[in-house]
Amino acid sequence: MHSLVHCEFAQKAWEEIGISLPLPTAPNFKGWFNAMLQNQQQNLALIAMTCWAIWNNRNEIVWQARSFTVSKALWIACNLLEQWRKENVVPPLATSETETANNSKWSPPAAGKFKLNVDAAVFTNQRKCGLGFIIRDDQGSFVAARATQVHGIIDPALAEALGVREALSWLKSNFPQVHEIEMDAITVYNALHRDEPDFSYFGLIIEDCLSLARNIPNIRFLWTRRTANKAAHILAQTARTLQNHVVWSYYPPLFLYDVLSTDSMND
Structure with a gap:
């Protein structure tokens, strides 16, 4: 006691x-x-x-x-x-609109839309984290991907929140036509939909995300299971060996071919 x-x-x-x-x-x-x-x-x-x-x-x-x-x-x-x-756990804030919460594989956005998936990976021994982003259209076709790393961050929740913030910055500057950001981090997803203020470092990053989101018309956040977020996860893991951030446009890197092929198959 x-x-x-x-x-x-x-x-x-x-x-x-x-x-x-x-x-x-x-x-x-x-x-x-x-x-x-x-x-x-x-x-x-x-x-x-x-x-x-x-x-x-x-x-x-x-x-x-x-x-x-x-x-x-x-x-x-x-x-x-x-x-x-x-x-x-399926997030309590998930709604019928968040259909991907009930799926174990990636699902495309609505017709004429684009979706960005984001994930983070923590490399404790190297005192850094990797961030992975991938954009696909409503046919599951590859549009662009990015992998980068952030030094000094080894907290998973912070890494995931930083990933969403970086994704929003990337979209705002380069892909304003993307209206869906999908993640498998429940804590971050719920924080983005919570009304109560959070003055922790994590909460300040979430506030940055919401501020950036207000500048991207009709942006919405989705949650999915980790098994449906494999492409972004692979990119985040790849960031471990990068010297700087890498962007792929039009053609995906070879190491993503298998997962992209699997994701594009209809059940």
């Missing part, structure tokens, strides 16, 4: 994620946790993640003789939660 609720580190962690704690009248952790579940139904994953972050930091102190900052501990837990969500 003390380690997860009352100690200074735990108190700071709960304060940082913005969840109000029940009054400390519960006799034990089980009672406290049940009170949290009753009062915070919409934040169950966040509560579990925070408990794990606090306990993981305790284990680091006991077994490794080191301690994370509260922000670092929460980041580690957020990253794990993000990766789990990408594999297992």
Whole structure:
């Protein structure tokens, strides 16, 4: 009870994620946790993640003789939660309009439209991330692709958000006719559709995305499963070995031929 609720580190962690704690009248952790579940139904994953972050930091102190900052501990837990969500959860904000959320393969945009898929890959040992972008038309035909890297970013959620921001900048300057941006990052997708302000670094990047989006007529954000975002994922992974960003126009790189062929096949 003390380690997860009352100690200074735990108190700071709960304060940082913005969840109000029940009054400390519960006799034990089980009672406290049940009170949290009753009062915070919409934040169950966040509560579990925070408990794990606090306990993981305790284990680091006991077994490794080191301690994370509260922000670092929460980041580690957020990253794990993000990766789990990408594999297992359909975003609650998805609607019937977001048809790709129910598909396991890439689907083309509406007739006469263009779609950009974006993904990010984190290379922790190299202290950088790769960003991949690909634009296709309503027939699934290749229009353009880009791969680039950003040094100093190893947080998956930040990398995915930066990917969307970079995609919007690229579209604004070169492809204003693209009206759909599709991603497999649930945290970023939901943040782009949330009304509440977020003053974290992640939130500021999301605000940049929304500001850029306002300058592209009729742009909309879509979510899809990772299995339907393979082309962008391959491009993001390819960025690991690049010295600078690379753009392909009209003709795709050879390493994308197989996935583009598979994506263009009708079920």
